[in-house]
Amino acid sequence: MQLTPQIRLTTQRQIILEELEKVTSHPTANEVYDMVRKRLPRIGLGTVYRNLELMADAGIILKLEVGGTQKRFDAVTTPHYHIRCISCGKVDDIELPVIEDINKTAAAISHYQVLGHHIEFSGVCSSCNCPEQNTLVN
Secondary structure, eight states: OOOOOOOOOOHHHHHHHHHHHTOSSOOBHHHHHHHHHTTOTTOOHHHHHHHHHHHHHTTSSEEEOOTTSOOEEESOOSSOEEEEETTTOOEEEEOOOOOTHHHHHHHHHHOSOOOOOOOEEEEOOTTTOOHHHHHHHO
């Protein structure tokens, strides 16, 4: 069982969390920084980065490291899946039921203690799916 550190929810962390909860776009640290700076103009980029990492380590938010792209952050910590556009890098939630039995099956096959799983779908979003790119998809 993995233990997560307990951290104090400072004003900075509270504002970071509030800004993350306002969006469903799974922003990068730089995007979170831009959002938070509107409320805390003197906050530094390094402070936002450190707080995002601490909050992710504590399980307050999710850190998404998808497809070799920049880390993205999500205020929704309940199990769910994501889909990433291979053209623009956009990441969205995908409403599919979480497959709980897959953990048991993986544990039985591998003899690991499976703590969870991550499934990422990839495709081309509707904004990028123009006629020129249909040849890539089909």
